[in-house]
Amino acid sequence: MDAALTPRAKDYSQWYLDVISSAQLADYSPVKGSMVLRPHGYAIWDGMRTDLDRRFKETGHVNAYFPLFIPVSFLSKEAEHVEGFAKECAVVTHHRLRAAVGGGVEPDPASKLEEPLVVRPTSETIIWHMYGQWIQSWRDLPILINQWANVVRWEMKTRPFLRTAEFLWQEGHTAHASRDEAVEEARRMLGVYSDFAREFLAIPVIPGVKSASERFAGAVDTYTIEALMQNGWALQAGTSHFLGQNFAKAFDVTFQDADGSRSHVWATSWGVSTRLVGAVIMVHSDDTGLVLPPTVAPVQVVITPIWKSDAEKESTLAFARKVKEALHPTVRVVLDERDGVKPGAKYFEWERKGVPLRLEIGPRDVANNAVFAASRTGGKKFGMAFEGLLVAVQQKLNDIQTELYDRALARRTEATHRISSYDELKERIEAGGLFLVPWHDDADWEARIKEETRATIRCYPIEGQDEAVGKTCFASGRPATHMAIFARAY
């Protein structure tokens, strides 16, 4: 992949696809909507998973694994849930192939399943079936389980990382003795996601509550973190649901309390997916290619040696290896020793792959006992002494991390508009951005606005709801019940 990328300003969607292919993050598979995660793309997800898993453990959760196949009858037990997922379920109907008449193979009619199996679009049903067997007493609660898994939702329109038929995610499923405890859990995990987005992904997010029409099928309340992409569209980066007693009732999961009374169990579920990789791409990258925050980057520092003669090659490589040793393993560092690839070509290649910091080492640097550095975030190249290099590199990586977050936050601040009339939304929505408005909660108005502007309520932000008091709805003119953020979204 040598050609320059499509610039963001020319075609944002194409730019996004160009970044992915030129950084070798993912590739298309023969099956529509299915995506191959290539090593560099998978490594990014792997890093996220490691960090998230630590945060889940720190908040008292344990991992488990529930099966891929779910009896189709389970999906129908919770009415809203089946309504939400029925249209996008892959269904397994046979368990065997046979040779077909015209060659090839076909499902063997004799192997038709009594009851078809659904490939999980999410695991609430199978998990609550099992919880029903595990929970009898208040002493069995809470259950705080997370699982790392793949799920399948048969999407019509797909986009790498952002929406694919199969994707990787984690889903936490917790069971509690009281409503308050479950709500607190759902809110706590929303906080974990917010912290993770800010600290690890360098993405500022807005924690909020979904409106009824954007809520997860089967939830009482859906919490979300919303992020802003560079084209002015919003992206739901994670969700946490307070499920009330809906699944406990559907699967008849009750417990006996300390006072001898019997009641249904309270539930939450929460998840983030490989969609986060798409969020990182869209928030940080530029027209040169992928840009990764150092925390996320599988390779944080690349060393590119430069030489002319064989003698120079020897001394340069020797010093470059010494530099690598000084950084490894504290810093994830790669030394690009390839011969026959000119330094400039290496620069472009590693820039496309999003490596935050590059150290160039040529004869001059060997003589100076120093390296010449370039940050992926731009700016002039600068020298770094070999003495104290590890600390200086770590500091520089921290600076890059901060710089990326600050840039993203500045872009969001710039693109957040407080407006007070519907006309203004209609005028300005095409340019993108987040529109913060006083709002009277009303599904019909919401549908109308979506129809007319393609903007949806991303959330009712948790912070600043009191601003709505005394204001009138920007659309209907009735007394405002919420502050709402409208935006176009992926």
Next chain:
RNA sequence: CGGGGAGUAGCUCAGUCUGGUAGAGCAUCUGCUUUGGGAGCAGAGGGCCGCAGGUUCGAAUCCUGUCUCCCCGACCA
């Protein structure tokens, strides 16, 4: 699932209208020369023209079906 565009070498595409031996550039491999921002020369390898039918003496080219990708909508994380 509707409207539009596209599938020919690893990649970007020409060739299709008007049927007649499969092409270019880049990439790859080998060798030599190179190396502080995308190297040069010489040679070599590589394609069931997305897939399946049909028309024809003959199909990348015409017809039918189908799959996949991209864009714009409807639906969803």
